[in-house]
Amino acid sequence: MNDQAIVIGGGIIGLSTCFEYQEAGFQVTLIDRDPISGATQHAGGMLAPMSEVQYQQSELQGLMKASARLYPDLIRRVRRHTDLPTGYRTNGTLLVGADRADATHLGNLLRHMEFEDAAVDPLTIREARALEPALSPRISKALSIEGDHQLDPRLFARALLDAVISRGAELIQDSVLSIDGHNPCRTLTLASGVRVASKSTVVLAAGLGAAKIPGWFSAKNPLNLRPVYGDIMRVRVPESMQPLISKVVRGFVEDRPVYLIPREDGSLTIGASSREDSPQPRTGAIHDLLRDAIRLVPGIADTEFMEATCGARPGTPDDMPYLGRVGSNLIISTGYFRHGILLAALAAKTAVDLTLEKQTLTYINACNPLRHAPEFSRMTP
Ligand SMILES: Cc1cc2nc3c(=O)[nH]c(=O)nc-3n(C[C@H](O)[C@H](O)[C@H](O)COP(=O)(O)OP(=O)(O)OC[C@H]3O[C@@H](n4cnc5c(N)ncnc54)[C@H](O)[C@@H]3O)c2cc1C
Structure with a gap:
């Protein structure tokens, strides 16, 4: 059987993450009661690492530039698996x-x-x-x-959803109430009462909703969203x-x-x-x-x-995402603030690289999801 990944949240981050796990040969389950209902459906969709430049945010800038470089290839690969438009334009x-x-x-x-x-x-x-x-x-x-481009986030998210479903992802239209078990996390309890076994990798990509899902890592709610x-x-x-x-x-x-x-x-x-x-x-x-x-x-x-x-x-308090491993089989990927459409390409690739224990970009070290909960930081593997 293939390796499995469970992704909680079907916004741009969760959907692109599902896509990259499939590219790496994983069997994917996506859990979201109402995919593409969060920030993603309102976003502008600028892929603009340069015109979004902010003073004294060089680490964020590094993430944005890296993600922008990944986008043309991501779009090309997504188009292989769906006929739906993405609204991707490179007119500058x-x-x-x-x-x-x-x-x-x-x-x-x-x-x-x-x-x-x-x-x-x-x-x-x-x-x-x-x-x-x-x-x-x-x-x-x-x-x-x-070099600053754009896509239509609603179209691109629908194209991603179509691509991942057509490649065999299971979509569970429900909300996750809790992530159970210490480390590794063993089950997810859904609003319907169903419990989903989670021996596989779990990625918490539920946007703002991520801070409301209790788990061992969140006893004191370290996700300051x-x-x-x-x-x-x-x-x-x-x-x-x-x-x-x-x-x-x-x-x-x-x-x-x-x-x-x-x-x-x-x-x-x-x-x-x-x-x-x-x-x-x-x-x-x-x-x-x-x-x-x-x-x-x-x-x-x-x-x-x-x-x-x-x-x-x-x-987040420092405008940097929460992206990293917080347990042997749990990855957090949220807090993308103003740049989640742009950063989706890097977020998705990084989640897979973390699972496969590949090297990630140095700037990812600054995205430790537990960094605003000092008492938890020593638990990061
Ligand atoms: C007006 C506006 C303009 C923007 N413009 C840009 C832009 O031009 N460029 C750019 O890069 N970024 C932009 N952004 C930012 C970008 O939209 C966000 O950073 C990005 O959409 C975040 O994606 P996400 O997948 O993390 O969250 P979301 O899109 O919010 O998705 C979260 C998903 O998780 C699901 N969920 C929540 N709780 C649970 C649960 N308990 N169980 C299961 N699922 C759950 C929700 O249903 C939702 O589908 C803009 C944002 C806004 C509001």
């Missing part, structure tokens, strides 16, 4: 500033990106508008980042205006970030706020995003409104 990203202060901000960011060896090209406003004629002539600065809400919306570009833009446009408008992502179906995704108060779409946040998006690309005012939603990013 433009970073633009609205006013003079935003131009100064971008100038500082450019210096930091150059320090990080990023392939980024400053453009004149004329050059930027030649690439994207819908950009406002009143923008103050533009940078081009060809918190929801960071993001408002995001979709608009349809009328046939006569298509394509309004072809690259991802990320902007700063009076220091407020906003991004516009063109999709294959002619729609645009506009996001995203970042707040920690309530899980419902916030009217003021939607208003701000639309106003700022229209300031950068005025034609957005003539698009058709489709939806506004709000998703919860699984945040």
Whole structure:
């Protein structure tokens, strides 16, 4: 019989993890009452290690760059097992500033990106508008980042689910209530009362839900996850205006970030706020995003409104994921915060490498899932 892997959670992390276990020859079981119902279905889908660059986050930056490098091959392999679209596009990203202060901000960011060896090209406003004629002539600065790509997270997650099911994964549509047994964990108790034997590798990839599943490792809840809400919306570009833009446009408008992502179906995704108060779409946040998006690309005012939603990013205290082994057969893979779509390729590969006891990227050491529970850290194998 093949080796087995049980993956708890069918968001982008759990689904890509299922896929990579199958690639390594494992028989896979996925447990999720409602796959693709979490942060993944709200995400923008930017694969943007460069334009997401943050000061003093070099370890996170290392993870993001490594994962971006894995993506083209992951997409190619997923396409072998499903006909469903992924929305993967490699048209690049433009970073633009609205006013003079935003131009100064971008100038500082450019210096930091150059320090990080990023392939980024400053453009004149004329050059930027030649690439994207819908950009406002009143923008103050533009940078081009060809290496920052995108996919449609809803489409890609569905494609992954289709691929793993068509390759024989068992889907148990239920929720895990607890991970039982000390080390190794022996059974999973499901909400229906069913108990699933877990002699095989178990990967806890339940996004924010991971902190609510008790197990020996979580007596004091070391998974310090918190929801960071993001408002995001979709608009349809009328046939006569298509394509309004072809690259991802990320902007700063009076220091407020906003991004516009063109999709294959002619729609645009506009996001995203970042707040920690309530899980419902916030009217003021939607208003701000639309106003700022229209300031950068005025034609957005003539698009058709489709939806506004709000998703919860699984945040950690230091913005680094929780990814690592916490017992002989238990791997935790969550806490991907703002970058879970981008980091999914690396997360999935790392879980399999840990199971097969292969070497992982050095930066993974900084992702120890028990790092915020010092009394538990000595239990890490
Ligand atoms: C507005 C917004 C925009 C974003 N934009 C980007 C972006 O452009 N690029 C990027 O890289 N990232 C982006 N992100 C972040 C990204 O969406 C997340 O980091 C990523 O989706 C996390 O994936 P996940 O699989 O860990 O969690 P989720 O997608 O939340 O999935 C968790 C799954 O676990 C299941 N689950 C929960 N509890 C249990 C249980 N007890 N038993 C079984 N299953 C369970 C849930 O049903 C769910 O299906 C964005 C997020 C938001 C909200």
